[in-house]
Amino acid sequence: MSKIEIKDLYLVFGSAKRQAIKMLKSGRSKKEIHSKTRCTIAVNNANLSINEGEIFVIMGLSGSGKSSLLRCFNMLNVPTSGSLVIDGEDITKMDKDALLNLRRKKVGMVFQHFGLLPHRTILDNVAFGLEIQGLPQEERHNKAKEILNMVGLSGYESSFPHQLSGGMQQRVGIARAIATDSQILLMDEAFSALDPLIRAQMQDELVEIQQSLKKTIIFITHDLDEAIKVGNTIAIMKDGVIVQQGTPEDILLNPADDYVKAFIGNVDMAKIITASAINEPFKARIWQGKDGPASALRLMERHLLKFLPVVDHLGRLIGYVGEKDIRKKIANKENNIDSIVTDIPKVSMDTSITDLLPLFINQKYPLAVVDHKDRPVGYIRHSDVVSMVTGYDDDKVQSIIESAN
Numbered sequence: 001m002s003k004i005e006i007k008d009l010y011l012v013f014g015s016a017k018r019q020a021i022k023m024l025k026s027g028r029s030k031k032e033i034h035s036k037t038r039c040t041i042a043v044n045n046a047n048l049s050i051n052e053g054e055i056f057v058i059m060g061l062s063g064s065g066k067s068s069l070l071r072c073f074n075m076l077n078v079p080t081s082g083s084l085v086i087d088g089e090d091i092t093k094m095d096k097d098a099l100l101n102l103r104r105k106k107v108g109m110v111f112q113h114f115g116l117l118p119h120r121t122i123l124d125n126v127a128f129g130l131e132i133q134g135l136p137q138e139e140r141h142n143k144a145k146e147i148l149n150m151v152g153l154s155g156y157e158s159s160f161p162h163q164l165s166g167g168m169q170q171r172v173g174i175a176r177a178i179a180t181d182s183q184i185l186l187m188d189e190a191f192s193a194l195d196p197l198i199r200a201q202m203q204d205e206l207v208e209i210q211q212s213l214k215k216t217i218i219f220i221t222h223d224l225d226e227a228i229k230v231g232n233t234i235a236i237m238k239d240g241v242i243v244q245q246g247t248p249e250d251i252l253l254n255p256a257d258d259y260v261k262a263f264i265g266n267v268d269m270a271k272i273i274t275a276s277a278i279n280e281p282f283k284a285r286i287w288q289g290k291d292g293p294a295s296a297l298r299l300m301e302r303h304l305l306k307f308l309p310v311v312d313h314l315g316r317l318i319g320y321v322g323e324k325d326i327r328k329k330i331a332n333k334e335n336n337i338d339s340i341v342t343d344i345p346k347v348s349m350d351t352s353i354t355d356l357l358p359l360f361i362n363q364k365y366p367l368a369v370v371d372h373k374d375r376p377v378g379y380i381r382h383s384d385v386v387s388m389v390t391g392y393d394d395d396k397v398q399s400i401i402e403s404a405n
């Protein structure tokens, strides 16, 4: 379900906003508009749909408009035109009180440089939003302690921000943002001031927090690896325009233009692309104890396959049967396929391509992809994995592999 819906959103800085938008719509460039009107087009016709409970990442070069757009989500920046609907309500039309309420209760923010109050204890920093909401001291302290425990900072309640490392301070920032039970978290380069090891740890923790609390998180980063690690959806901005949005895999496999290509240029695709990108769904399967060689052969011929998955009475994969073995059984008038079921390595949809490669050693059949109940969902051919890793086209790889066999 979509939690946030942005339609035709423009954000212009400067006084001649109308003129700037008119020029923009008549095709003038951002630069040209700036030199004529002194206005900056920060967001140019953004359209986004953000699902409840997802981590939505916004990426783009410096100055592309990420922070400007993010600040529209709590109306710290007031869009020049367009709508931004949260839970069915257009926040661009809210009055002052409704907006205060939105910021206090619904939309929390985590800043790059933590934004903690230096003379307040960690406990009081986390309880800050609750204090503004008017919660009595005992109640807000209890809640803050609970959240500090959740982000691994129990025991630091009476410390002050400067006594904590950067990673710990950012945990406090996150704790403060989630203490108010806000459903939406805005995170602007929240991890970029942290050193790489702590940063990686914080990324894992964010994903965990999101999974347990089901917040909707809008997360800005410059770092594609980070975007891929935490993001369910990634939107890429250039000069105020959202040039592409999709799942990390969509973006890696089908970059919309050269700008996006340049972004993903130095990512190790093989580590990020998973089995799901090259999975071929099974069109048929046979049931152990029920189907015999003749029906197996019929299915193979119908679906042009040289092997079939065999499943037990619960639909769980046992292995494959191959065409040659099936034909032998038929020739020998044997009716039981049990002795010819070959064991096969099983993988899941999210196994990375690099982890798939070694599994092909000594395998004549494709790998089997199974779901969490061990039921077969598809297969992965060696040639597809090699094409993905080498970048050579599929037919060429297929012929090399076949000639080697």
Ligand SMILES: Nc1ncnc2c1ncn2[C@@H]1O[C@H](COP(=O)(O)OP(=O)(O)OP(=O)(O)O)[C@@H](O)[C@H]1O
Pocket (backbone or CB within 6 Å): 013, 014, 040, 041, 042, 060, 061, 062, 063, 064, 065, 066, 067, 068, 069
């Ligand atoms: N308050 C403001 N007044 C005028 N122009 C602004 C203001 N805030 C941002 N801009 C301009 O809007 C454009 C987008 O800036 P923004 O900070 O949103 O980009 P960004 O992608 O977040 O960049 P960075 O990654 O460096 O933070 C830039 O041209 C910037 O100079």
